[in-house]
């Protein structure tokens with residue numbers, strides 16, 4: 630019999646994270662007719678709204694409601710998951726900061742195999758799960774064979790699977806609060822103190838429709854002005870990869886990525902950016918990605934809709950002039 634598949638759903642401020650729909654696709658890659666169960670934890674009316682939204686994409690939604698779950702703490706959630714997930718199951722969650730905190734210990738407690746940061750799967754065959762991971766900023770793909778007979782806890786790279794937007798289901802929402810928390814919610818070594826909002830910059834790149842994003846390929850601070858000119862001509866905002874912030878050529882509020890901001894533009898023009906998963910992890914939705922990179926084998930070309938293998942220092946001024954000319 631095929632193992633049950635569970636998906637841990639990330640949400641905040643009554644908004645379901647985009648990965649919820651990507652993980653249904655991942656579940657079906659593992660077991661083509663999988664009826665995955667979503668697990669949603671939280672507190673109060675927000676939780677009901679989240680469960681309702683998630684039920685359009687999952688056949689069953691397990692809701693766990695407790696005031697102390699309003700701010701998720703991996704240590705607490707791990708113990709609750711162990712009490713409700715049957716042995717031998719496949720558990721999927723996003724490879725984000727929280728997933729990286731939650732998943733390894735969960736796999737130990739469930740005595741399941743641990744598979745971090747998967748970007749692709751082959752369907753489960755004879756208790757063996759084949760997965761693809763990426764190493765060296767996507768330059769090398771590794772194929773991993775995982776013994777799934779005792780279950781698997783896998784974290785999935787955000788953006789690696791296309792979101793299943795069909796939302797044709799009307800899954801049942803089942804309240805598992807009593808089963809997961811029969812008495813007092815056990816305490817743990819960590820407690821929630823407060824949320825510290827990221828420093829706001831002069832431009833909020835999370836709201837931009839067009840982003841011109843610059844990476845280490847720009848080589849010198851003096852060359853930054855050509856990027857600003859291009860962005861101005863395109864009516865775009867300027868974003869960047871982390872090395873540009875580290876070099877203090879742009880402020881942190883412009884950084885896209887897992888330790889920067891998550892953006893959802895319609896068009897993302899990546900200039901001299903290699904396409905590390907930490908950078909691409911900050912680009913959500915399905916923007917039209919145009920990449921200019923002088924290395925034709927740069928990983929970003931695997932993700933871009935349009936790729937131009939060229940020296941950006943030569944191409945950007947030409948492109949800016951062309952756009953200005955077209956506008957004129």
Ligand SMILES: Cc1cc2nc3c(=O)[nH]c(=O)nc-3n(C[C@H](O)[C@H](O)[C@H](O)COP(=O)(O)OP(=O)(O)OC[C@H]3O[C@@H](n4cnc5c(N)ncnc54)[C@H](O)[C@@H]3O)c2cc1C
Pocket residue numbers: 843844845846847869870871872873884885886887888889890900901902903904905907908911921922923924927939940941942
């Ligand atoms: C915990 C952690 C968190 C991180 N968080 C983030 C994050 O939030 N955001 C982020 O961006 N990174 C983050 N990083 C860093 C990340 O791993 C990469 O190092 C970074 O994204 C690389 O930036 P880049 O693509 O600009 O530089 P590189 O990887 O150095 O790529 C530069 C690219 O420019 C190209 N190039 C060079 N010259 C030219 C030219 N003249 N014309 C055209 N192309 C040219 C090169 O071929 C190369 O592909 C994080 C790393 C860690 C460990």
